[in-house]
Amino acid sequence: MKEIVVISGKGGTGKTSITASFAMMGGSDVVVADCDVDAADMHLLMQPDFNFSEDFYSGEVAFVDQSNCISCGKCEDVCRFDAISVKKNLYVVDPLSCEGCGYCARVCPTKTIVNQERLAGKWFISKIKTGSIMVHARLGIGADNSGKLVAKVKNEAKEIAMEERKGFILVDGSPGIGCPVVSSLSGANFVVLVTETSVSGLHDLKRVYELVKKFNIKAGCIINKADVNPEKCSEIEQFLKENEIVHLTDLPYNENFTRAMVKGQTIVEYDHGELKELLNDGWEKIKNLVAN
Amino acid sequence: MTNPKPLKIAIASGKGGTGKTTLSTNLAAFIAEQDEVVLVDLDVEEPNSGLFFNGILTHEEDIFKMIPQWDESKCTLCGICPKVCNYHAVIQLGPTILVFPELCHSCYACSELCPVDALPMIPKKTGTLRDFQIEKLHFVESHLDIGEEQAVPLISKTKKYVARKYSHVSITIFDSPPGTSCLVMEATKDADFVILVTEPTPFGLHDLSLAVETMRALKKPFGVVVNRYGIGNDEVIHYCREENISILSKIPNKRKIAELYSSGKLMYRDFPEVKHSLSDILDYCITAVRGGIA
Known part of the structure; x- marks a missing residue:
C-alpha cells in the first residue's frame, strides 16, 4: 500500500480538482483521505454517503x-x-x-x-462514486487542533486500506506549511506538489518544498495554468530541475476546471480532451514512481 | 480625509486562492494614492503580499515565542511539570526533563508552577517580521520559520507591532490566512470589519459558508466580495441574498487580471471598473463601521 499526498502551499491552484481526478482514475484501488479539514471540498465532487460519522474531541x-x-x-x-x-x-x-x-x-x-x-470537529467514512471509500472531516469553527484531526483521518484511511488490501491512499493535503501540513506529510511515500505560474505560486512552492525536504519524501510537481505566465513557468521548471523534483505534467488554463465543479464532476468525467489526457499521463507517472 | 477613529479591515476567505492578496494589495495601494495606510500580511505560513511591492526596508526583527528551558542543577524531579502540561510538551524521561518546543503553547504553567524555578521561560525564534515603506504605504509582513508548526503567536506579535507603531494611521488592512481555524480567528478578531473574498463556484460557496459561520461566531460585521465573477454559477449570489449578506463588489473574471497577478503586478490602474470597485468597497467599510450599519 502506497500513500500519495497532494499539497500546494498556495490555495486555489487546483489541488482538490486534480486529486479528485486521480481518485476517479484510481477507482476502487484508491482510498481517499481529505485532509484539507479546514476547508474540505472534495466531498462536493465525490458523492459521499456519510455512512459513518463521529464527533472528534x-x-x-x-x-x-x-x-x-x-x-x-x-x-x-x-x-x-x-x-x-x-x-x-x-x-x-x-x-x-x-x-x-x-x-x-x-x-x-x-x-x-x-x-x-x-x-473540535466531526469525521466521516463514506462510500464514494469511484467505487471506493473516502475518509473526510469537518473542523469546528476556530478549532486549533487541525493537525490531530488530519492525523485521525489519515490513520483511519490507512487502516481501511490495509484491511481491504487497497493499492493506494490518496491524500488531499491542506494549504500552508504549519501543523496540518506537517501532519498530512508524515508517513507519505510520494508528494505531489501542485503549483501555478505566478509569483505567489513559485514563492509558496519553494517554502512548502523546504518542508517536504525535511521529511525526505520523493516529490513530483504539476504546473497548473502553465500558459498564463510562460516566464514564471520556466522559472518553476528550473527550480524543479535544481531540486530533482519530477516534473509530472503541465496543465493549461482551462475553465473546464470550474465547469466540471459546477456539475459536481471531476475533470476527467467532464473533459474528454486535452485535460483528461494530461491528467491521465500524470497519474500513470505517479503510479510508476511509487511502484519503484 | 480626517478620521475620527482608526479603521481596521481584515480580508479573509474560507477557500484559498480566491483573491485575498489581490484585493488587499490593490486596496492598500489605492488608498495610499491619497492617505497613509498600513497593509499587514498575516498569512504567515505563505505570505505573498510583499511580492507586489518594491518598498524600502525600514525595520526587521526576529519574532520569538517563549518556551521553558530545563535547568538540571535546580530540578528535583518532583514530577509537577509533565503533569501540568496539557500539550505533552514537557515530559520526564528517567532523570531528564525533555521540552518539545513545537508542541508548547507558551502558557507558562510548567514554569510558574515549578516549586524550584527549574524551568525558566526563554525566547525561541519562530519567524521574522519586516516593515517596508512605499511612499504613503507601510507594508508589514511576517514569515513563519519552516518547521515551526504554530503560527498563532507570530500572528499575534505581528499585530502588536502594528498597533504600537502605527496607531496614528487611519486605515490598516490585514491580509488573513485562508480557512476557518484558530489562525483566522487570531487574524480577524481585532478587526472592525471583515471582507470575505470568494469565487462563484461550488468550492467557493461551500468555503464561504464556513467563513460566514466563523464571522458570526466572532460577532464581526462582514461583507462579501465576489472575485472572478462570470465563471461558475449564481449560487454564491443567491446564498448571500438568502442570508442577508451584503455583496460589496463583483470583480470580473479576466485572463488579463490573472496575468498581471501572476507577474506580481497591481491591476487596478489598468481596469477603471476595478478602481471603481475598490472605491465602493472602501466607502462601504467606512460607512459600516462609523455609521453603524452592517
Whole structure:
C-alpha cells in the first residue's frame, strides 16, 4: 500500500480538482483521505454517503462554575491567552480564545474552574462514486487542533486500506506549511506538489518544498495554468530541475476546471480532451514512481 | 480625509486562492494614492503580499515565542511539570526533563508552577517580521520559520507591532490566512470589519459558508466580495441574498487580471471598473463601521 499526498502551499491552484481526478482514475484501488479539514471540498465532487460519522474531541476548554467563584482573579492573572475576563462582576471564559492549557483550573483556590473536552470537529467514512471509500472531516469553527484531526483521518484511511488490501491512499493535503501540513506529510511515500505560474505560486512552492525536504519524501510537481505566465513557468521548471523534483505534467488554463465543479464532476468525467489526457499521463507517472 | 477613529479591515476567505492578496494589495495601494495606510500580511505560513511591492526596508526583527528551558542543577524531579502540561510538551524521561518546543503553547504553567524555578521561560525564534515603506504605504509582513508548526503567536506579535507603531494611521488592512481555524480567528478578531473574498463556484460557496459561520461566531460585521465573477454559477449570489449578506463588489473574471497577478503586478490602474470597485468597497467599510450599519 502506497500513500500519495497532494499539497500546494498556495490555495486555489487546483489541488482538490486534480486529486479528485486521480481518485476517479484510481477507482476502487484508491482510498481517499481529505485532509484539507479546514476547508474540505472534495466531498462536493465525490458523492459521499456519510455512512459513518463521529464527533472528534481534542484538547480542552476551561469553564467557570460561577456559584463557587470568590472573584479572586487568579485565573485572569495566569491566563496568557486573554481568555478570562470579568463581566458583571463574574469571571467568564471566552472559549474561542481559550487554548485549554488548564493553568487557571490549577490555581483556582475553590476549584470552581473545570476543564471540559472540546468538540473540535466531526469525521466521516463514506462510500464514494469511484467505487471506493473516502475518509473526510469537518473542523469546528476556530478549532486549533487541525493537525490531530488530519492525523485521525489519515490513520483511519490507512487502516481501511490495509484491511481491504487497497493499492493506494490518496491524500488531499491542506494549504500552508504549519501543523496540518506537517501532519498530512508524515508517513507519505510520494508528494505531489501542485503549483501555478505566478509569483505567489513559485514563492509558496519553494517554502512548502523546504518542508517536504525535511521529511525526505520523493516529490513530483504539476504546473497548473502553465500558459498564463510562460516566464514564471520556466522559472518553476528550473527550480524543479535544481531540486530533482519530477516534473509530472503541465496543465493549461482551462475553465473546464470550474465547469466540471459546477456539475459536481471531476475533470476527467467532464473533459474528454486535452485535460483528461494530461491528467491521465500524470497519474500513470505517479503510479510508476511509487511502484519503484 | 480626517478620521475620527482608526479603521481596521481584515480580508479573509474560507477557500484559498480566491483573491485575498489581490484585493488587499490593490486596496492598500489605492488608498495610499491619497492617505497613509498600513497593509499587514498575516498569512504567515505563505505570505505573498510583499511580492507586489518594491518598498524600502525600514525595520526587521526576529519574532520569538517563549518556551521553558530545563535547568538540571535546580530540578528535583518532583514530577509537577509533565503533569501540568496539557500539550505533552514537557515530559520526564528517567532523570531528564525533555521540552518539545513545537508542541508548547507558551502558557507558562510548567514554569510558574515549578516549586524550584527549574524551568525558566526563554525566547525561541519562530519567524521574522519586516516593515517596508512605499511612499504613503507601510507594508508589514511576517514569515513563519519552516518547521515551526504554530503560527498563532507570530500572528499575534505581528499585530502588536502594528498597533504600537502605527496607531496614528487611519486605515490598516490585514491580509488573513485562508480557512476557518484558530489562525483566522487570531487574524480577524481585532478587526472592525471583515471582507470575505470568494469565487462563484461550488468550492467557493461551500468555503464561504464556513467563513460566514466563523464571522458570526466572532460577532464581526462582514461583507462579501465576489472575485472572478462570470465563471461558475449564481449560487454564491443567491446564498448571500438568502442570508442577508451584503455583496460589496463583483470583480470580473479576466485572463488579463490573472496575468498581471501572476507577474506580481497591481491591476487596478489598468481596469477603471476595478478602481471603481475598490472605491465602493472602501466607502462601504467606512460607512459600516462609523455609521453603524452592517
